[in-house]
Amino acid sequence: MIYYPILSAIIFTPLVGALLILVIPRESVKTIRRVGTAFACVTLILAVIIWVEVTRIGAGETQFEELYPWIPTFGVSFHVGVDGLSAPLILLTALLTTLGLFYSARTIKERVKEYYLLFLLLEMGLCGVFLSLNLVQFYVFWGLGMVPMFLIIGVWGGERREHAAIKYFIYTLLGSMAMLLAILGVYVQTGTFEIGEAAAARPFHGAEQWTWACLAFWGLFIGFAVKMASFPFHSWLPDAHTEAPTAGSVMAAGILLKLGGYGLIRVALPLFPEVFRHFVVDVPVIPILAVISIVYGALVCMAQWDLKRLIAYSSVVHMGYVSLGVCAAAASVGMLDSQEVLNLATTGLSGAAMQMFAHGIIIGGLFFLAGILYEHAHTRDLKAFGGLARQIPYYYGIMLVACLAGLGLPGLCGFWGEFFVLRGAVGFIPPYAFVGVLGIVFAAAYTLWKIVQHIFLGQFDRRKWGRLRDMAWWEKVTMWPLVLVMVVFGFYPAPILELLNAAVMTLLKGLP
Amino acid sequence: MHLTWLIPLFPFLAFVAITLGAHRDKMTSRRLAVGAIVVSFVLAQVIFWKAVLPPVSGGDAVFESVVGWFLIGTAVFRASVWVDPLTAVMLFTVPLVCLLAFVYGAGYMREDPRYGHFFAHLSLLAAGTLGLIVSGNLLMLFLCWETLGLCSYLLIGLRFDDEAVYRAGLRAFLVTKVGDVFLLLGLCLLYAATGSLAYDDVFSAGTLARLARTSFPLIGGLSLPALPTIALLIFGAVVSQAAQFPLHVWLLDAVEGPTPASAIIQAVATAPAGVYLMARCSPLYTAVGGEVQTVTMAFGVFTALFGALTAIAQDDVRRVLACSTISQLGYAVAALSAGAYVAGVFHLVTHAFSKSLLILGMGSVTHGMKHSLLSQGEGVLFEPHDVKNMGGLARWQPVTCLAFVAGTLSLSGFPLFTTGFWSQERILEAAYETHHPAIFWALAVAAGLTAFYAARLLCLVFLGRPRSEVAASVQESERSMTAPLVVLAVLAVCLGWGGVLPDWFYRFVGDGYAAGAVYFTWQPLTISTVSALGGLLVGYLAYGRRPLRAGQMERLEAGMRRIRLGRLYDALRHCFYLDRFYQATFVRGTVALAHTCADFDRRVPDGAIGFAAGAGHAAAQAASRFGEAAIDRAVSLVARAGRAAVRAVDRFDEAVAKGAVNLTSKVGQAAAQAAVRFDETAVDGAANFIARMGQVTSQAADRFDALVIDRAVSLTGRALWVLSELSALLDPRVLTPLANVVGYAARTLSSASGLFDTRVVDGAVEGVGSAVRAGGRFIRPIQTGRVQNYILIAFISILVLVAMYFTMVYFAWW
Secondary structure: OOOOOHHHHHHHHHHHHHHHHHHOOOOOHHHHHHHHHHHHHHHHHHHHHHHHHHHHHOOOOOEEEEEEEEEHHHOEEEEEEEOOOHHHHHHHHHHHHHHHHHHHOOOOOOOHHHHHHHHHHHHHHHHHHHHEOEHHHHHHHHHHHHHHHHHHHHHHOOOOHHHHHHHHHHHHHHHHHHHHHHHHHHHHHHOOOEHHHHHHHOOOOOHHHHHHHHHHHHHHHHHHHHHOOOHHHOOHHHHHHHHOOHHHHHHHHHHHHHHHHHHHHHHHHHHOHHHHHHHHHHOOHHHHHHHHHHHHHHHHHHOOOEHHHHHHHHHHHHHHHHHHHHHHHHHOOOOOOOHHHHHHHHHHHHHHHHHHHHHHHHHHHHHHHHHHHHHHHOOOEHHHOOOHHHHOHHHHHHHHHHHHHHOOOOOOOHHHHHHHHHHHHHHHOHHHHHHHOHHHHHHHHHHHHHHHHHHHOOOOOHHHHOOOOOOOHHHHHHHHHHHHHHHHHHHOOHHHHHHHHHHHHHHHHOOO | OOHHHHHHHHHHHHHHHHHHOHHHOHHHHHHHHHHHHHHHHHHHHHHHHHHHOOOOOOOOOOEEEEEEEEEEOOEEEEEEEEEOHHHHHHHHHHHHHHHHHHHHHHHHOOOOOOHHHHHHHHHHHHHHHHHHHHEOEHHHHHHHHHHHHHHHHHHHOOOOOOHHHHHHHHHHHHHHHHHHHHHHHHHHHHHHHHOOOEHHHHOOHHHHHHHHHOEEEOHHHOEEEHHHHHHHHHHHHHHHHOOOOOOOHHHHHHOOOOHHHHHHHHHOOHHHHHHHHHHHOHHHHHHHOHHHHHHHHHHHHHHHHHHHHHHOOOOEHHHHHHHHHHHHHHHHHHHHHOOOHHHHHHHHHHHHHHHHHHHHHHHHHHHHHHHHHHHHOOOOOOOOOEHHHOOOOOOOOHHHHHHHHHHHHHHHOOOOOOHHHHHHHHHHHHHHHOOOHHHHHHHHHHHHHHHHHHHHHHHHHHOOOOOOHHHHOOOOOOHHHHHHHHHHHHHHHHOOHHHHHHHHHHHHHHOOOOOOOOOOOHHHHHHHHHHHHHHHHHHHHHHHOOOOOOOOOOHHHHHHHHOOOHHHHHHHHOHHHHHHHHHHHHHHHHHHHHHHHHHHHHHOOOHHHHHHHHHHHHHHHHHHOOOOOOOOHHHHHHHHHHHHHHHHHHHOOOOHHHHHHHHHHHHHHHHHOOOOOHHHHHHHHHHHHHHHHHHHHHHHHHHOOOOHHHHHHHHHHHHHHHHHHHHHOOOHHHHHHHHHHHHHHHHHHHHHHHHHHHHHHHOOOOOOOOHHHHHHHHHHHHOOOHHHHHHHHHHHHHHHHHHHHHHHHHHHHO
């Protein structure tokens, strides 16, 4: 049993670490690195404990709830809780932060103090979003996650970092403004900021308030769609992810994108189920956007020559599957009394959640690998490589596993999400599933053709790449946890599916 | 735990072990791989005999073992292994052929630098194939199925410095991936409709009857009937994996892999897996019947004929055999479509033996050719796989030659004592039963052609005199390569003697499927015998009696050119240019489309940002309509933004991306003075920004009228118009204090930022003592000016919007 407020602990451990770093003199770089990594490790341990405990006690209900008044007059409180949906994402956050800081210890050489500080703040913000049960708190942590990322891109990024950072900031800011308006609208209507209470109160229910409901829903949706880089709102992503420093890209693609998907599942779907269903079934805007994200994103991937940019665009494809899964669940609203429908909708929504987790692992690995290659070769231009399989076989092996996981090969963790999403989608919105499945062929094409073939196969230029070194031990240490997760969950997804499934089932049962 | 689980496990463990480290040592890799496959072979034999010895009844599973895998929805998905007669006979065939190919590969690949990886991939291939056979549900089958595609890719890619080779590997992977997508969709539909993927659930009569009544809704009231849709989708996978016509091209690419791998891929693993899937799903095809079966039949028959036709014109020995595989699998598909389940399965087994024998035999020949080539140091242009360079090899490779003769006879269905005869005859019988003369005759012609090209290959390679220096000094391959050939030769011939084993096979596999005794009808029997013997005879007359000499034109080619069919011959030889056609259409098309999309993505103003900026633009215009002297400063600010927008329109001529950067720097400059004259400049800057963005969007909107963006913009514009209407109603008394508050907040913020600026610039030394200094140090990296001001602007815009929203809400309430 756990007798201490573990959720507050996991949110504020990084903050304590950040404050500690603040008082360490900037010259003692080693201490800063150690403290930063140590605090990330503590968070990781807490995340594992949460995972285990939630599995043990029951992932269907909210566990370890803590509720402290914050601004009681306006119903704002500090309200956290964890269930099967957030536990994996917390673990993902803690894992990627730890690996990111571990890897950064050898790659970030300037402004180390600020870097570690911001990274821990970022972790705090992300954990906070995943654990929030209060909309204002959700929004505050949302913003807290956004600002450090903006600075990480803008300060430690590549050549066009400022452009990328500002684009990212404006986008997400506008998105969160839309979201904030919707949140305020919900408050005005229901008089509460608590997600559960607000959902139970059915904001803007009834035909006469339909327009308002639509407006509020779209406010939320745009906020989340920008964050998860769904089709028309995706253009900040390639810039931001390409220009960010390696660990920054890992966090941005691995976790920040998930905020959008998480918000759709946790906030948009329970608050506005009917509106969501309307825009999936009657006016199918959202599934169309999802399918465009998948197919269009994959095609754009195929035309990229910058390794990091290609990987960045592949996120658009994978997050498209997340929206498709959520759409499948939304399409089931109103029919969930039937056991069969509930079963199918749970599959789709669990698939979306599984896809988020798996994508976090895979894209994290891919960005690490891209960073490693860039670190050694000083270029990311795919045309510059060729035949490297001979020179760096270890790297080749790891990259191949990550790529295969990315293209959804069964036996690696990327498969399950796509499979369950498609299974859910063919049940409710088959035309979109039929089109969306094309993404799988295109994904195979762009990973194997662009990444694997151009980097590793072909004639080897000994003069140019003869001194390229294979992975160093710390790079292997960074990659192996991710590879293990890919393989283990690829063969045996039960531990995570159990969590997701229970939480998603509870969520869907709460819908009308 | 059941023994069956362990069959695929050992090769998989060998794969892991070799990949993780053992590949550095050739000997260890070989021992691991061969050892693992021997264990699997023994286990498979145990299971096989267990399944065979007691008399089994019906098509029921002999045994099944189930464990929970994961929970999804409300149901637990169970992993299972399942051994029924179909699995049992495959368990006899597959590990045996794999084992022989492994032993053969140990010798064949001896000099290869990637020996270890070769065995690792081969082990994975074997593990995938064995797993595919024993799995008790379609999901595990799919998992193994994809592994097979991956293994062909990896095995072909072993020679990764040869461009033609790895390109072939990629093509093979992508073509099979197309089929995989069909299968995935089919499985998803089946799973969604039945809630299960286990064989005993989905193929039970009750489920099939329920499926027949189910349909999936499409757009606009249309719907898809479940059963035919699923059957066709699964057949799509069969077409791609079993290398049926339009998707057969991957098999021709796959010959680039090492010979032992080709043998496994073509004889037992990847390609036959397609037919296995169809056999597995035969209850589904029986239930759906009618048009779907006609479709599958058409594919099978056409492919059988197509493959045989193209095989007669190939010069590359590997391609002859690949075309032959295509044709033979077409045969099996045709048999399964005609409802001749047992004949199809039996053909799969006989084909496994004869084809692996032929491919390995051919590998022995080309291995000898390559060695001879190396010792002679002949030019790089010499093609060791070309029959025109061979000839008279019987003298140098007697064992290989004898084994090859056995394979040829079995493949062409030499009557009565080869295994091939019994399966081919049964298939023709089934075709005859369909009462479609076209089907029957097409298959009969294909049988004749098969015998012909088999004889042609045999004669061209082994008879006559050597047609090149290289062929004249070929040596017999080593023992580890010839021994598997001998074993396979014995199997390919002896299993059919007198029809004893085939008869047993029909009773064992056929129970519960084809009721009634096996009987013969004289027409198919005669035709089968005539086409086999006739084909062999014609082949011998054309190529064996007067063997081809060096430099002479190939007989068939010469003959066809004489009667002005040279073009047809060329087309046959290039398999009707199908791969070029795909290259020109699908591949080029996709790549072109990809580039179009990428261009679009680069050039089109960013959706969301344009969207928001459009909103700002609309708001500014709406506000300016009230005139400058409207209610108070709050509105006049917006109006100024509108004016600034108009000004900006003139100046704005840069490209979008450039403009954004430019803009940023402008805003940055403006912000430098912000600390002093904040309320003038910052507002201007903000207006500028909004205006530029507005411009961008309106251009975008014009260009992409039909797009979502347009609709969204106009919608928001309307919303904001309503908003401004509302604000027109505002009493100045309400707004003035509000504006004051905003102004005050802005001023406070600006002075705060000014404070920061000085602190940060000056105090960028050390300062652990004071908290303010620490903050300044933390801010330093970002104090590029622009960034900071952005935050400022962002905060202000949030404030303004929130204020507007609250007022709106207030009024709505009021």
